[in-house]
Amino acid sequence: MAERQIPERLSPLEPVFHPGSHGNFEHGVDVILTETRPGSILQLAAWPGEEKRLIEAIRKVTGLALPDGAGGGVADGAKAVFGFAPGKFTVADAAEGLAAAFAKVVTPAIGTVTDLSHGRTAIRIAGPKAEWVLAKFFAIDFALPAFPIGAGRSTTHHDVFAQIQRTGADQFDIYVFRSFARSFWKALCHASDEVGYEVQ
Amino acid sequence: MLITCPYCGPRDVIEFTYQGDGNRERPQPNSQDLDAWNAYVYDRLNPAGDHNEIWQHSGGCRTHLRMVRNTLTHEISSTGFARGDHNAAARHKAGGKS
Numbered sequence: 403m404a405e406r407q408i409p410e411r412l413s414p415l416e417p418v419f420h421p422g423s424h425g426n427f428e429h430g431v432d433v434i435l436t437e438t439r440p441g442s443i444l445q446l447a448a449w450p451g452e453e454k455r456l457i458e459a460i461r462k463v464t465g466l467a468l469p470d471g472a473g474g475g476v477a478d479g480a481k482a483v484f485g486f487a488p489g490k491f492t493v494a495d496a497a498e499g500l501a502a503a504f505a506k507v508v509t510p511a512i513g514t515v516t517d518l519s520h521g522r523t524a525i526r527i528a529g530p531k532a533e534w535v536l537a538k539f540f541a542i543d544f545a546l547p548a549f550p551i552g553a554g555r556s557t558t559h560h561d562v563f564a565q566i567q568r569t570g571a572d573q574f575d576i577y578v579f580r581s582f583a584r585s586f587w588k589a590l591c592h593a594s595d596e597v598g599y600e601v602q
Numbered sequence: 603m604l605i606t607c608p609y610c611g612p613r614d615v616i617e618f619t620y621q622g623d624g625n626r627e628r629p630q631p632n633s634q635d636l637d638a639w640n641a642y643v644y645d646r647l648n649p650a651g652d653h654n655e656i657w658q659h660s661g662g663c664r665t666h667l668r669m670v671r672n673t674l675t676h677e678i679s680s681t682g683f684a685r686g687d688h689n690a691a692a693r694h695k696a697g698g699k700s
Contacts, residue, residue: 472609472611487609487662487663487664490663541616541617542613556610556664557617557661558617
């Protein structure tokens with residue numbers, strides 16, 4: 403019997419992913435675009451009334467303590483979690499296998515675990531003009547007091563869903579549908595043209 | 603026009619979808635009362651003023667919202683989650699699972 407091969411992970415951005423500096427970068431690069439390629443991206447949902455138990459399960463599995471409040475979140479570099487709807491959370495981890503870990507803890511009485519690792523693409527935009535570029539895409543307030551570090555927002559760009567987590571003072575991770583990721587990436591590159599951007 | 607989602611905060615109206623009149627009361631699924639079904643499907647208050655409405659934040663957190671919108675001024679005087687109101691409770695009861 404033939405040995406099973408582990409499938410190679412391919413990026414949907416590959417044909418349009420060109421590392422290097424682009425656009426109007428003569429005066430410096432104001433935005434850095436990267437694909438973070440987390441090994442696991444999950445959506446967790448609690449049944450009504452089970453939210454606290456789900457938050458406790460997230461703490462148990464990831465070690466991340468979710469802050470109170472709508473859209474609250476936290477990221478530690480390797481793992482990230484944020485609320486994107488009442489009782490619903492997105493969790494990402496650089497390592498694979500997060501779904502299996504959650505499946506043991508999030509019992510059917512608490513809620514559901516949906517593995518979106520292959521269904522979403524995570525794009526990071528960082529730099530002094532990141533807020534400014536994103537403000538061209540999304541009609542939400544990107545200022546630090548309104549959108550604190552760790553917090554998540556769910557919104558749309560031209561009817562394409564995007565979940566955005568602020569992972570630094572001038573850094574945002576954007577989760578988009580994998581099938582729309584290339585188009586979104588190209589739009590993001592065009593929007594970053596005028597400030598000068600680097601793809602890493 | 604901005605609508606303040608109770609979860610997401612103020613967002614552009616383009617993120618929201620109108621889900622219909624919030625005054626309707628759905629008859630029990632096995633109801634034979636044709637007048638009640640007729641009223642549920644067709645009768646609308648159509649007020650010039652405050653109107654109870656169901657909306658969905660379809661381009662955001664995707665929750666269903668109960669809102670009061672003034673049909674003359676578009677002023678939205680209240681928004682809240684549709685879940686937990688008396689209609690949601692009735693739906694659970696009708697389903698017989700909770």
